[in-house]
Amino acid sequence: MTPRPSADSSFEDVLAARLSRRDVLRGSLAAVAVAALGDAMIAPHARAASLLGFKSVPVSTADAVIVPEGYTADVVYAWGDPIGDGPAFKSDASNTAAEQERQAGMHHDGMHFYPVPMGSTSSTRGLLAVNHEYTDDGLLHPGGMTPWTAEKVAKAQAAVGVSVVELALTDGRWSVVHDSRLARRITARTPMAFSGPAAGHTLLRTAADPDGRIVLGTLGNCANGATPWGTYLTCEENFSFYFVNRAEKLPADQQRYGITKTGERYRWHEHDSRFDAGAHPNEANRFGWVVEIDPFDPTRAPVKHTALGRFKHEGAAMRLTADQRVAVYMGDDERFEYIYKFVSRGRHVAGDRTANLKLLEDGTLYVARFAADGTGRWLPLVHGTGGLDAAGGFADQADVLIRARAAADRVGGTKMDRPEWIAVHPTTGEAFCTLTNNASRGAANSPGPDAVNPRAANVYGHIIRWRDLDGDAGASTFAWDVFALCGDPAQTDPAKRGTVKGDAYGSPDGLWVDPRGVLWIETDVSTNTIRKGDYANLGNNMMLAADPATGETRRFLTGPNGCELTGITATPDGRSLFVNIQHPGEPASERSDPAEPQGISTWPDGPGGGRPRSATIVIRRRDGGVIGA
Secondary structure, eight states: OOOOOOTTOOHHHHHHHHHTTHHHHTTSHHHHHHHHHIIIIISOOOOSSOSOOSOOOOOOOSSSOBOOTTEEEEEEEETTOBSTTOOOOOTTSOOOHHHHTTBOOSSEEEEEEEESSTTOOOSSEEEEEEEEOOOOHHHHSTTTTSSOOHHHHHHHHHSSEEEEEEEEEETTEEEEOTTOSSOEEEOTTOEEEEESTTTTOGGGOOSSOTTSOEEEOOOOEEEEEEOTTSOEEEEEOOGGGGOBOOSSSOOHHHHHTTOBSSTTSOOGGGTOGGGBTTTSTTGGGGOSOEEEEOTTOTTSOOEEEGGGOOSOBOOOEEEEOTTSEEEEEEEBOSEEEOEEEEEEEEEOOTTOHHHHTTGGGSEEEEEEEEOTTSEEEEEEOOTTSTTOSGGGTOOSHHHHHHTHHHHHHHHTOOOEEOEEEEEEOTTTOOEEEEEOOBTTTTSTTSOOOOSSSOOSSBSSOEEEEEEEGGGOTTOSEEEEEEEEEOBOGGGSOGGGOTTOEESOBOSEEEEEEOTTOOEEEEEOOOTTTTTSGGGTTSOSOEEEEEOTTTOEEEEEEEOOTTOEEEEEEEOTTSSOEEEEEESTTOOTTSSOOTTSOOOSOOTTTOTTSOSOOOEEEEEEETTOOOTTO
16 A cells, blocks of 8 residues: 655655656556646646746736736726616715626636627627625725625626626727627526436426426626537535524535535525525525526526536536536635536537537546546445445435535545636646645644645645646546645745745635636635734735646746636637636725725725726727737
8 A cells, every 4th residue: 555645745755756656557447547647747747938928927016006017918808897878886885785786796706708709709899707706894884794785785696707808909908898798797686497317307496486397596606617519617616605594504415515603794584585495495406506698698597517517516627528528617716615616418519509508417426536556436425325325314316416525425535725726737637736725734623634635734735736647637537636735935844845946925716727728827815814923924816827738837827915826718819818816805803894094905996086987898909919928
């Protein structure tokens, strides 16, 4: 048996132990998987020139967006900006709920650019689908939450969800197209349908929807995905924060998904009873899904795909299998949760959009189990297998999908350090996943370090990568390694620096591989941690670019005070890069109080500009070249 890595094992030690066992593994499936990963992915490649053609920007504590010399960064779409012909933002936040429904939502997160017209490669006009993850009610309303009213709940529900906004590049500057017929908002009150095995199931039925097939709204929209047929996948993450159950003893399933007696200070249940999980226990089951939105058809209702499982989705990275089915990699962003993969039953047919729109309705959901020897398996979450039966507490396949976390527990998935964004390399097929951090790893009554989560008290996080057998996303086995053990070398024993070669960073979150193969990494150090203790030398949150073959990493952007860097997409020509600046000015409590001086940030409007606002920025090179090259 391979010795279990200790908390003090460096990546190099773990990797050396794996590679030393290759001769033993030869002839087995594990050997094939490790060999496929090894030379192609782990060993640094010689390359005539670096993928990274810019000089790193320094660590920053400035209340500004800083990009490399020769680049510009402009705000293109901020909270409260009108979509289409919507009303203008009022700096005192006095816009009504009805007005907010026609404006950019709060806290921009995952997003994707769709060239217009559909199917073209236009880099001068397109639709931007943007997630709005949550609200800060201290900023959203005049007077914050005092008093707390039905109108404020309605406005908060209008400020989450998704925007679809049309943009155009004119004379070198991007701007919103205000007469767009495609611009729209999807909110916490937008009707949407269920698809797949759980649609209509008793656990999705409510008094308002006795058929269990139509749900109002989406929320907790964090990361995202995009399909080859031109639709947008928005992922419902921290939905539990909006629910409250004041019962003496909460049901085990509600506890497993984080519902509490007090909620997370949103207080929607006080004016919208469906968020009272004691009175309406099935309503919470209607959130925690991947939602498909057609940005090109405002008349098509969004669809929540139950076949992809219910958990705190952090993203949905899609690629095609060798036989043209679709595979979707997904993370569940909470400590000691899992990485999943969905593989469709049907096959993608290029050009048949109508048929492709059905692909996410039927297929198999898997959870990942990582072995210490650098191999892994995708374990099917299928009723009747692996203990997922009546004796194991699962009534049917819908029950397995609605309680996906319990199903993953049952079959023995590997508990991870907060799996967040997943990105797939467009040519090698290798997948990367950010494991943001987990200070509880190795604490009392918690799992200890293991090969794929090698550090106790993992305050810096790490990035793993894997490649399914033969590069086929439909395979049931894979090989993996740790791409980066993050951290500040000034605060960390050199033996623990892992594979980071270049600029230091911690708490990796957003992730994207561009068409050239550059891995873009965005950080989310919490505002009660940033620039303190272990993070004292790392400044504000940042975005970096890495060469997957060599591990070389350079800091490309630093954000304003109190912000998180999240969301990234580009035009097909690679000359316009869109990035989201989330919650600038966020205090350590992560909730603003209008009675207290803000003082942390006035971005993007600058001094005297009023409340800080989340926003999408667009980055371009002054010489018109490809970003990062």
